[in-house]
Amino acid sequence: MSDSETYKLVVNGTVRQVLAAPKTLLMDVLRDQLRLTGTKDGCTTGHCGSCMVIKDGEPVRSCLVPMKRSDNAHITTIEGLANGTLHPIQQAYIDQGATQCGFCTPGFIMATKALLDKHPDPTLAQIYDGHKFNICRCTGHNAILRAIQQAAGQPVAALPAVKQPLNAISHPLPRPDAVEKVTGAGIYADDLYVEGMLYARALRSAHPHALLNNVDVSRAAALPGVVAVLTAGDIPGRKDCGVRYSRPQRLWRA
Numbered sequence: 427m428s429d430s431e432t433y434k435l436v437v438n439g440t441v442r443q444v445l446a447a448p449k450t451l452l453m454d455v456l457r458d459q460l461r462l463t464g465t466k467d468g469c470t471t472g473h474c475g476s477c478m479v480i481k482d483g484e485p486v487r488s489c490l491v492p493m494k495r496s497d498n499a500h501i502t503t504i505e506g507l508a509n510g511t512l513h514p515i516q517q518a519y520i521d522q523g524a525t526q527c528g529f530c531t532p533g534f535i536m537a538t539k540a541l542l543d544k545h546p547d548p549t550l551a552q553i554y555d556g557h558k559f560n561i562c563r564c565t566g567h568n569a570i571l572r573a574i575q576q577a578a579g580q581p582v583a584a585l586p587a588v589k590q591p592l593n594a595i596s597h598p599l600p601r602p603d604a605v606e607k608v609t610g611a612g613i614y615a616d617d618l619y620v621e622g623m624l625y626a627r628a629l630r631s632a633h634p635h636a637l638l639n640n641v642d643v644s645r646a647a648a649l650p651g652v653v654a655v656l657t658a659g660d661i662p663g664r665k666d667c668g669v670r671y672s673r674p675q676r677l678w679r680a
């Protein structure tokens with residue numbers, strides 16, 4: 427990169443020098459250069475909070491922070507939280523069943539850490555405000571709320587009453603892989619790095635309704651570093667999008 431500059435970061439207490447373009451995202455440096463893949467890339471547009479880290483004491487979505495605004499910054503990532511034993515916030519997320527697929531969990535935990543550093547006994551409004559940039563699509567936000575309350579030493583909201591509690595249902599049970607989820611150690615497809623790996627990017631049409639008659643990839647294919655440009659023409663066989671039935675389906679038995 428011709429416009430690369432050297433930046434100094436203090437990440438989880440360790441000084442790191444990195445070479446990056448000024449516009450390179452802090453998230454990409456943490457993940458791709460420092461291999462701190464606990465910081466997740468869920469959207470790259472600031473909408474999900476999975477990339478949340480603490481920068482100079484403030485929670486930030488690291489996909490919105492370019493390196494030119496990060497020089498000399500002190501960064502805490504999920505990998506810097508456990509100190510031999512799990513941080514109480516991490517333990518609370520496990521105890522309350524507040525992690526499922528775990529993709530959002532590091533970002534949520536970093537938001538909780540930043541909140542409790544400032545407000546050790548937060549009000550409900552402060553809890554909501556402190557996590558307003560985080561989205562979880564699978565655990566359900568009530569379990570996360572209970573985890574935050576436990577971490578803050580507050581009474582934890584009761585679980586909905588059930589008529590007949592079962593052994594494994596209606597109790598918050600720790601997942602077998604919960605520790606990986608709350609420490610950011612879990613490896614997802616996006617966290618795999620292979621020597622010489624190629625990177626692919628999907629380019630979608632800018633027009634929601636249009637008939638695509640032709641795609642000219644010649645200029646893109648000629649760019650330095652581009653190995654291949656694939657279009658529908660490279661995919662053999664029938665190309666369908668969405669659900670398509672070739673004959674009437676019987677959906678249920680009478």
Ligand code: FES
Nearest residue numbers: 468470472475489
């Ligand atoms: S990846 Fe940064 S907010 Fe989604």
Ligand code: FES
Nearest residue numbers: 526527528562563
């Ligand atoms: S645990 Fe899956 S998105 Fe939150």
